[in-house]
Amino acid sequence: xxxxxxxxxNELVCHEFNSILRTLYRDDLIDVTITEVQVSPxxxxxxxxxxxxxxxVHEKEKFNLLIKKLPAIRKNLFxxxxxKYSPRLNLRLDRSISRGNKVLDLLDSIAxx
Numbered sequence: 001x002x003x004x005x006x007x008x009x010n011e012l013v014c015h016e017f018n019s020i021l022r023t024l025y026r027d028d029l030i031d032v033t034i035t036e037v038q039v040s041p042x043x044x045x046x047x048x049x050x051x052x053x054x055x056x057v058h059e060k061e062k063f064n065l066l067i068k069k070l071p072a073i074r075k076n077l078f079x080x081x082x083x084k085y086s087p088r089l090n091l092r093l094d095r096s097i098s099r100g101n102k103v104l105d106l107l108d109s110i111a112x113x
Contacts, residue, residue: 006041009083013037016080017048020073029069032062035094039087046087049094063093 014037021029031053039046050066052059066073070089078086 006039009039010037012081013039013046013077014048016077017073020076020080024076025069025073028065029062031058032066035096043083043085043087045090047090047092049092051094051097059093063091067091 014034017034017037021032021034033051033053034048035051036049037046038049050063052062054062070091074086074089077089
């Protein structure tokens with residue numbers, strides 16, 4: 001699969017995944033965002049990077065809930081996207097937003113001193 005097509009597929013899967021979370025699971029997973037999806041070139045695996053707003057306990061709770069709902073999400077996701085293979089979804093926590101917020105807080109505290 002060409003690199004440009006794979007990039008577009010990654011963006012499409014990410015967009016549709018977030019759309020499913022916002023429409024079907026908005027009450028349970030409102031603070032969960034899929035920041036990036038990386039589909040393997042052979043279309044057998046996909047890695048979704050998950051960002052959760054809140055502290056570590058809340059993050060773990062929402063991540064586990066997302067894992068429980070993953071089979072239904074996968075079925076819905078790949079009924080919207082027609083592919084030769086439906087990739088296995090693997091979830092990874094993405095803590096880059098929380099790390100960025102910590103850095104910004106440190107910079108603000110330095111600027112205030």
